[in-house]
Amino acid sequence: MPPNASSAEAGVTIEFAALAEQRVYLMRIARMELRDEHAAEDCVSDVLTQAYERRAAFRGDSSLRTWLTSILKNRIIDLLRKQWREQPIEEGPSGEQDFDNLFDETGHYAEMPSHVRDPADLCQEEGFLSAVQRCVDRLPKRIGQVFVLREVFGSDTKELCKDLGLTTSNVWVQLYRARMMLRTCLEKNGFGNAQPG
Amino acid sequence: MRSLARHKMIRLSCQQASRLLSQQQDEPLMFGKRVRLRLHLMYCDACTNVSRQFATLRMAMHRWRDKD
Numbered sequence: 535m536p537p538n539a540s541s542a543e544a545g546v547t548i549e550f551a552a553l554a555e556q557r558v559y560l561m562r563i564a565r566m567e568l569r570d571e572h573a574a575e576d577c578v579s580d581v582l583t584q585a586y587e588r589r590a591a592f593r594g595d596s597s598l599r600t601w602l603t604s605i606l607k608n609r610i611i612d613l614l615r616k617q618w619r620e621q622p623i624e625e626g627p628s629g630e631q632d633f634d635n636l637f638d639e640t641g642h643y644a645e646m647p648s649h650v651r652d653p654a655d656l657c658q659e660e661g662f663l664s665a666v667q668r669c670v671d672r673l674p675k676r677i678g679q680v681f682v683l684r685e686v687f688g689s690d691t692k693e694l695c696k697d698l699g700l701t702t703s704n705v706w707v708q709l710y711r712a713r714m715m716l717r718t719c720l721e722k723n724g725f726g727n728a729q730p731g
Numbered sequence: 732m733r734s735l736a737r738h739k740m741i742r743l744s745c746q747q748a749s750r751l752l753s754q755q756q757d758e759p760l761m762f763g764k765r766v767r768l769r770l771h772l773m774y775c776d777a778c779t780n781v782s783r784q785f786a787t788l789r790m791a792m793h794r795w796r797d798k799d
Contacts, residue, residue, distance in 0.1 A: 633744075
C-alpha cells in the first residue's frame with residue numbers, strides 16, 4: 535500500500551526529524567523578515583513546536599515547507615503588529631517627491647538604468663543572490679519588512695493591508711520605495727557587474 | 732475612455748511609469764493605466780530596463796527563498 539493511502543483520513547504522518555530539516559530554511563527567511571537573530575530563533579522554535587503539536591492537521595496537499603512557511607508567516611505578522619503598535623510610523627510625506635534626484639526636470643531618468651541581459655541566468659548566480667540579500671538587508675526596516683512579506687512570504691496587497699493595517703496606497707508606496715532602493719543598490723553591485731560590456 | 736482623448740493625460744513621465752511598473756508587480760493595472768504604461772514603454776528604453784530589473788528582482792527573491 536502506498537504510504538499516502540493509509541494516512542488519507544488521518545492526515546500525513548510527520549516525523550519531528552522532517553520538521554527539523556526545514557529549520558535552516560525557516561531561520562533564513564525569518565531572519566530576513568525580522569532582522570533580529572534572537573527573535574528569529576524564538577519564532578522558528580515556536581513554529582516547529584506548534585507544527586509538531588498540530589501535525590495531524592497537515593493534509594499533505596501542499597508541501598511541508600509551504601505549510602511551515604504559512605505558520606511562520608502568521609507568527610511573524612503577530613510580532614510585526616505588536617512591534618509596529620509600540621513604535622508608530624516614522625513616515626515621511628508619502629510620495630511625489632520620492633527619488634526625485636534620479637529624474638531630470640522633465641521626469642525622465644537622469645542616468646540610464648542598466649539593461650539586464652538574461653534575468654534567469656543572472657538569478658542562477660550565487661553572487662548575485664547574495665548581492666540582492668545584502669541590498670534587502672540594508673533597506674529601511676519597515677520598507678524591508680513589507681517587501682519581504684510580499685516577495686518571500688507571498689502576501690498580496692490585500693493581505694498586507696489587512697495584516698499590517700495599511701492602506702492600499704501605502705502598501706504600493708512602500709513596495710515602490712523598496713524596489714527603487716533595491717534597483718539603485720544593485721546598479722552598483724549586481725545588475726552592472728555581472729553583465730560586462 | 733475620457734483620459735485617452737486627452738493627449739497630455741496619456742504621456743507618462745518615467746517617474747510615473749516606474750510607479751506603475753512597481754504597482755503592476757502587485758496587482759493588475761486598470762485599463763487606462765495599462766495602456767499608458769504600454770505606450771510609454773514603446774519609446775522609453777530607460778523604463779524598459781527598469782521593468783526588466785523589477786522582474787529580475789522578483790525572480791531573484793524567489794530563487795533566494797527556494798535555493799536549498
